[in-house]
Amino acid sequence: MTDAIKRRALLRGAVASALGVTGLGALGTLGSSALARGDGISAASAGSEPLKGNIHHSVARWSYNFLSVEELCQLVKRIGFSAIDLIGPGEWPILKEHGVDSSMCNGAEPSLEEGWGNAEHHSALIESYRKHIELVSEAGYRNLICFSGNARGLDPEDGLKAAVKGLKQVLAQAEKRGVVLQMELFNSKVDHPDYLCDSSAWGIELCKRLDSPNFKLLYDIYHMQIMEGDIIRTIRDHHQYFGHYHTAGVPGRHEIDDTQELNYPAIMRAIESVGFEGYVAQEFIPQRATDEEKIESLYSAIRRCDV
Secondary structure, three states, X not given: OOHHHHHHHHHHHHHHHHHHHOOOHHHHHHHHHHHHHOOOOOOOOOOOOOOOOOOEEEEEOHHHOOOOHHHHHHHHHHHXXXXXXXXXXXXXXHHHHHOOEEEEEOOOOOOOOOOOOOHHHHHXXXXXXXXXXXXXXXXXXOEEEEOOOEOOOOOHHHHHHXXXXXXXXXXXXXXXXXXXXXXXXXXXXXXXXXXXXXXXXXXXXXXXXXXXXXXXXXXXXXXXXXXXXXXXXXXXXXXXXXXXXXXXXXOOOOOOOOOOOOOHHHHXXXXXXXOOOOEEEEOOOOOOOOXXXXXXXXXXXXXXXXX
């Protein structure tokens, strides 16, 4: 048995064990051999209540990168949902093989720092986004992430004007191809110093000036809690501008459990109450010691957000 096969077997055993200790007793009993055979085990068939369906769940690829894409596809389907966030064209065939959606596509951006708020990057961005809009549409996906980039001395108003000018050169194509560009809100206090789109107000103003149903904000709850708080009121008052949500615990970007300050069930109820039909993606960095415990963290986070 090769090291790669041994690792897959161990991880499948970890999936079975983790889900077993969180209440999926039948899955734990079936164990890694059933998972290895791909017997179609799911949270529902394993004796746990199925997910309610009010929130469309996803998980960020990068935060569970100790699993291969194939392993992560198997895991999310066994938990009971079927979407992975922040994944590019090279790995879409694996998702399609497993019937898993690419809930937020990436790969068009050169970096998080070089974005639409600075005109010097527009030429490269326009070329890349035109290409990726076609790829997303042809694959049957909908959402493509984008970033404001860093200010680098620009006044916020000048950054807005630049972003409008640049994005307008690709939005008509996005509208025609049914692709929604989603600019992520980041905090500039802890994780992304100098990032332009670091407040909901800046992002909402950009949405208003572009005035397109194919441009939305990726409202990252973790980042906006750090920058401005008032999460539930913001969602209720401005939900029409938010096309996607990310989660993580504050402080630290860790598990969304009782060690952090956000009340995620209440936030999810607010998201559900405004009729949101997009995805909520878990984007926390699991801190628990073993792969099995990290898998359990994802299961627990999905259940916590399943209102």
